[in-house]
Amino acid sequence: MVKKKHRGLVQIFTGTGKGKTTAALGTILRASGQGLRVFIVFFMKGKYPYGEFSTLPLLPNVDVVSFGLRCFIKQSKVKPEEIEQAVLALAAAREAMLGGKYDIIVLDEVNIALWYNLIALDDIIKLIEDKPPEVELILTGRYADPKLIELADLVTEMVKLKHPYDKGIRARRGIEY
Template sequence: MVEKIETPIVREPLKQGLVQVFTGGGKGKTSAGLGTVLRASGRGLRVYVIYFMNTSYDSGEHEVLHQLPGVKWAAFGPGLVRHPEKPSSEIRERAGQALREARRAMLSGDFDVIVLDEINIVTGWGWLDIKDVLQLVKDKPEQVELVMTGRLAPPELIEVADLVTEMVKIKHPYDRGIPARKGIEY
């Protein structure tokens, strides 16, 4: 039997924050970002997750994120988009709002870790100007960890990141017609 030991969580600010990019066509990019959230929360760090694609919908991650100490999140995304190459002005505006909120939060001093979920694909599709995303990275305070997820990470972003992991799809249940499953994919 494993005994749970209660220990107080003490926040020690990061001495050096880095830029992490999780990209590629395989599953696990958001999960990797949320793994960072879980570890950071467990160490008392203050975390903000900004969703660029997802809306506030019924998902397991949204159900539990607000229960983690020191974790906040906001969703700006349009949800499923059928023709990403022709985004409406509203979709572009939501992406811009998310980026402005990311900048505000990153520079506020209120957070140690900022996760920008699906910013890579939004940028890859041209909903955000890569120059603006690179400026965000350049302006990152030393003690802030910036985590950026999503397929289609632009080469310029990969170049400036400190850590880049590409998830490669070998097989996926979607290819066999198995839809997303509650509690596993959402």
Template structure:
């Protein structure tokens, strides 16, 4: 089956919903028999979506690249750079293999913001992908070059958030 033409989508902004929107697209695509690969940058497989997506194998595969804990912009470890490079290499191999229709690069915009990857490297990857592969890039701080290269850009804008009332992240809702 597959797509006739793949586009580049970016979900960015300071509000909740970027990953959730991308995963909704993955669910829809799976329902139509498309093969989806989700490559997560700077995350570990501790989130609820991993359990759910395991039920959708082989149509939806999730691969995480990251370590436990937070990364600070000035305090990235060598391991963080290695994980980001490994994530992009895994995505490249999958795209070039022809085994996927949709690629979600979850939190890649943050990896770019933290300097774990070079923007030119990601732009080259987007240009070299087969034209029938859809690519979705998520995360805050999408660089201008990524935004310019995209066919669709959605910015999530926070108006109100439960954190402001002291409500912590909830299992099954935020993670």
């Protein structure tokens, strides 16, 4: 286990390039290997068969929950169930963050949940403000709100220099999901 507690930061992975969720997953793989305890909540992913749902449970001290409907949503036509799921996801993250059991809390695609107005900006700001000093918070998803970027300590933008979707290649099992 890690003896010396370091200050926990707020990290954001955003941008339209590849690697936001996978960078968070890789951070978990690394942290688990150093004995840190991690909680990850997936927003808007439901039970879609992402590869990581099979392998995250193999890592020591990593707990996983996933919320959301499987189908993609339109900003103009958000179902009440989708809002309910996102609110539950944020509540789960908050409870885990305040419970004292975890060193790292990952909110995967929380930026997108906010962009779709499934959750309120103020509730995410409050989450950040209430963060215990030693806990690390990681927020992922494109279109990160400027206010969240302002509050964060470490912000990385994944910029697409080249992407095969542009050449008509679709998402591939095991690589993109």
